[in-house]
Amino acid sequence: MTVYYEDVEVGTVEAHGDYEVTREEVLSFAQQYDPQWFHTDPDRAAEESPYGGVIASGWHTAAMTMRLLVESQLADAATVGAKGVDELRWLVPVRPGDTLRIENEVLEKVPERPERGLVRARTRTYNQDDEAVFSMIGNVMYLRRSDE
Template sequence: MFPHYLEDLAPGQRFQYGPISVDADKIKAFAAEFDPQPFHLDEELARDTLFRGLAASGWHTAALTMRLFVDSPFKPAGGLIGAGVEELRWPRPVRPGDALRIESEILEVRPSKTRPEQGIVKVRTTTLNQHGEPVQVFVANMVVARRPG
């Protein structure tokens, strides 16, 4: 795979990658360290919550999405450098046994007005479960290098 310079990208381009599997032990381990709430830690306690069962933390879903994004065919020159997130939603929970994949779409490409060596690319990435249902949607602005010379 080659690096994608700003000039290589255009609105409408799509990149896909996955799947990655989610299991109860990983959900609980992430939650124990970063989001220790009962619905992320204990199947029995989780049954009586809004989630009606064990659910991954949204931040765990975000971390899994980032892993998929890094491994995907989308390879911006200079790396995956975020300049901010405009939108982040979790429309449904991630459950043990889910297999997640991502679909990313370039929404906007614009050269920087103040830094001629780079630009900003707006990307929407949707994380889907094995049923094709979205479990996370985020829109991020990324810094991408321009082609040298």
């Protein structure tokens, strides 16, 4: 079933997961997109960084969050992109071996045009210890039903 703007309810909270973070993925993403040493050099990071080991790039954490969001919610939604994100926060480092899950809470709906509306939702990502590691508010455009 396709989820349209009219189907989304403010206050709805949905939880989804699990995504296992691998060492290989952390290193590969960082080498390509965020090649800072504490993301790419496990030996040096273990010895010299305040994190005590290699950590995922924050942008990688955002990408993993997006994957969980698409797989669990947006794949069946009549979305046509987003206008951006607000309050993007990296709260706790994500490490190889972590297992991530998300909670998505619909905060607001704004009817923008006859053919679409904006849905603002807070997405929080948690690790296996229920620590919030990431948070953002997405501004997602949903199509409206043409027969209403």
